[in-house]
Amino acid sequence: MKEILGTTGLIFNEPLLWEKGKKGRSGFSLPRRDVEKHPVDKQLGGPGPDFPDLSEVEVVRHFIRLSQWNFSVDSGMYPLGSCTMKYNPKTNERQAARSGFAQAHPLLPQHLSQGTLKLMYDLEQYLNEITGMDATSLQPAAGAHGELTGMLLFYAYHKSQGAPRSKIIVPDTAHGTNPASAALCGYRSVPVKSNERGVLSPQAVGDIMDTDTAGIMVTNPNTLGLFEENIKAISEIVHAKGGLVYGDGANMNAIMGIVNMGELGIDVLHLNLHKTFSSPHGGGGPGAGPVCVRKHLEPFLPVPRVIKQKERYALSEDFPETIGKIHAFYGNVGVMIRSYSYILSMGPEDLKKASQLAVLNAAYIKDQLKGTFHLPYDRPCMHECVFSDKLQEPYKVTTLDIVKRLMDYGFHPPTIYFPLVVPGAIMIEPTETESKEDIDLFIESMQAIAKEAKENPELLHAAPRKTKRRRLDETAAARKPCLTG
């Protein structure tokens, strides 16, 4: 094995913001006062917030030191399953920062905001083409927000058919956001189990699908990294009972240019621009969760919609069956700009190639680690593969120990204990932007950890040692919440 990545360097300690500074300092250049002071209503006036006063140097050092305590895609491989932590191109940041985009007021007259409207219109067209769907709304601000929008579309559709429905089918491999989003629309989740091959069987869906069920939420490829091979048959069963099929597109990175979601019978699909389309995750957002639909659901999409009339772009509210607005303005335009820039940089060939290489990287890891770690579903995988800690059980080593040790080797842990159908799951999604050398180093690190588990499990139990903090007491944090300082 080459030199391992993980090491310790000179990392600084840093107190909390309000433990620094002195009253009277400032890190802000206040604009020149060119108007007189005007009296303020005594009853309404307040003391202002109790913030610490800091100089610019103190603020900069504070946050730079904090930044050094973070793992990030720009520093290393982030194989988080179902999160698609691919490299975030720097040119996208430059494009979004252009003052014409960044400083634009959302309520500008439309003839003075043509550039952004065109960008949004074109991005919708590209996403329609990539997914094989008919129409897109860019308004939802995140994946779960897209799911909520999708469920509102289901609700509006069934209402327009004269009969709202009360249930929704959610597979046991689904993200937690699926049932939570459905619940916001008053739907009761009916679970359906995946079969011994890790996918849904048409019969299992047929057994529970009825005319009070609004439809089904399917993640395809699913969270085991497997393609739902019966999706067409399942869609037919659901449609035959008047239901709709929701596609969770969180795993779209596996199938760009390879599968046409529209042809699978999916009626609504959400995408995560911050996964598949390379906008950065920001330590938890902002993302964007566009919703793509087939023709029959288009009338219900959120408003305003961007329309094109001759060569002019406009925002139109003229869709009487719309579910309404889901965002104060038009969604996360800053994220859209980054993804638009990404799609134009990649073009049709490289978008497809990205999916191919994402799958190749995952298949290679699955092959190389098979035997070292237990592989519950030994089948061709898509862009991610799921192992478990079963082979390490005899050494009293768990998934948590394994991935905490991986931090010392210089990698971010994979997604763990999800999907719930695999006890002790280790879900690895390398993405296409990791080179073969990095993938090999990851594999060697995982093999070294498996060896340590056998020979010196204490190394794993005590991990991580090289991080800013050792394992944190999460139980204490929840029992006696300390949420502000």
Next chain:
Amino acid sequence: MRYLPHTADDIATMLKAVQIDSLEGLFAHIPQDCRRRETLKIPEALTEWELNDHMDALAATMAVSPEYKVFMGAGSYAHYVPAAASFLAGRSEFVTAYTPYQPEVSQGTLQAIYEYQTLTARLLGLEVANASQYDGASALAEAMLMAIRVSRKKTVAVSSAVHPMYRRVLATYFEPTGFNIRELPYLPDGTTDLGPLKDMDDLGGVAIQSPNFFGCMENLEAAKQSLPDKKTLLVICFSEPLAYGLYKSPGQCGADIACGEGQSLGIPRTFGGPGLGMFAAKMKYVRNMPGRLVGQTVDEEGKRGHVLTLATREQHIRREKATSNICTNHSLCALAAVMYMASLGGSGFKELARLNYDKAEYLKEALRKAGFKLPFSRPTFNEFVVEFPDDFRKTYQGLLQKKIIAGLPLVDFYPELKNHYLLCATETTARADMDALVKEIIP
């Protein structure tokens, strides 16, 4: 392609290892009738130079400062962002990290969010703030759903002086729930008419925005006293949190929940998003709050550290019983906000708020002197309503030609407010530009 590191050799070696003969072969297990046959019909790839030119041309069509003088607020404000704050918010260790589920390697994001929660709670005058919502509108919708959960009632009342777009989002969220929304009219002085509250039953929450959409400061103490039932929550909403550098905070006025848009705090407008949904409440309601929370704890060596906590409220644990479906939030915008608040400090925040107020008062006075009507008498912060003469639409269009955007016409949102415009002035608005505007519109 510069983002795809695989050489032909790498691909061949890896394919050989997995015993598949081509990249296409990786997908052989997908049923034929599920496979896409035609290639993607999107534009051919651009070089970085071509992309720059293309994006530059698109951006150049947008009416922005300094070329345009934009006197428009209405939920999206022009504030100066210090170079240090935008530099820090662009640090890739923050930008390219995932949600901090693995705390040992995410202490930077976690401590920064903890600091954001703390400064937000102090700004809004409440005990606890979450790690962010999407925007002001979704924050309001989640606040009203929370008020329903806490109170176990089925109706909420919302002031018609709450941002019209926030009210529309609220209506969208409520549509399938069976809960009711009642609207409170506004009075001639520009504040909410609290009178109808006494006749409303089953009221779980009352939402008042202050400063409201007309820029007016509401009489929040009176709102608190008008709540018909002690179980009814007072939700104070905002689109301009800088106002609390000058005026009393929502908590000081009796809010149970405060929520709104934090774009003003160091986040570029970017045509309306991403912004920052701010959300704070009294501690006794914490287990009913939506969204992520960061808490303080210690590690194995007893050193102070931070983790995501009280996750039993959240979708990944509670699934359909969660307090919200939110997962990805607006973490990086929250970081930008805490960097901005730290740069200003308490003293700077107050001074900047005062300057915003004085600029708007200057413009108000100048318009009043020029003979225009200011229909609402209540004190305002950095925006206010002006009633112009009947033919003003033409003047407004003419001003656009001169690259002046003279506020937002209110008639699109309030049909009864013909010829009424909402104008905004912040610290970025120069006196000379305000003088020029007034000179241009004097008939």
